[in-house]
Amino acid sequence: MTPVLIYESMTQLSVNSFTNPIVQKLSDIQKFPNYFHIDSFSEASYFDLASRFLVENPNTVVVLLFEESQNTTGLGIILNQLLQSSIPHPILCLNSCPLTDKLNKKLAITFFENYAQMHLAIATLLQGNSNESESF
Numbered sequence: 735m736t737p738v739l740i741y742e743s744m745t746q747l748s749v750n751s752f753t754n755p756i757v758q759k760l761s762d763i764q765k766f767p768n769y770f771h772i773d774s775f776s777e778a779s780y781f782d783l784a785s786r787f788l789v790e791n792p793n794t795v796v797v798l799l800f801e802e803s804q805n806t807t808g809l810g811i812i813l814n815q816l817l818q819s820s821i822p823h824p825i826l827c828l829n830s831c832p833l834t835d836k837l838n839k840k841l842a843i844t845f846f847e848n849y850a851q852m853h854l855a856i857a858t859l860l861q862g863n864s865n866e867s868e869s870f
């Protein structure tokens with residue numbers, strides 16, 4: 735099962751991560767998705783855990799979501815880990831922020847303008863990397 739790390743830039747604290755469209759789509763694609771979801775309001779220790787998640791799961795698909803906010807608290811820790819990794823991770827980004835625009839030259843980031851395009855890319859990646867995936 736392919737692990738997924740989701741970073742979400744937010745303007746206000748989310749009540750429930752299960753309402754996130756990407757998390758919902760992961761549940762549709764995989765029976766028991768292996769994901770780590772953090773947002774710009776997460777405590778600092780969670781960004782360190784996310785960094786460790788990337789190290790322990792070298793085939794992680796990284797999903798970055800920037801809808802309304804350019805609040806990028808903690809994003810630098812994740813991107814720094816990706817820069818240090820000897821194994822490239824697929825990075826999918828909904829919209830962008832100045833930091834992702836700057837690092838796009840060093841990291842292969844695929845940008846999307848809407849959830850539908852991103853859902854299709856995630857489904858393709860997960861179904862291509864996992865025998866436990868279900869089509870939706």
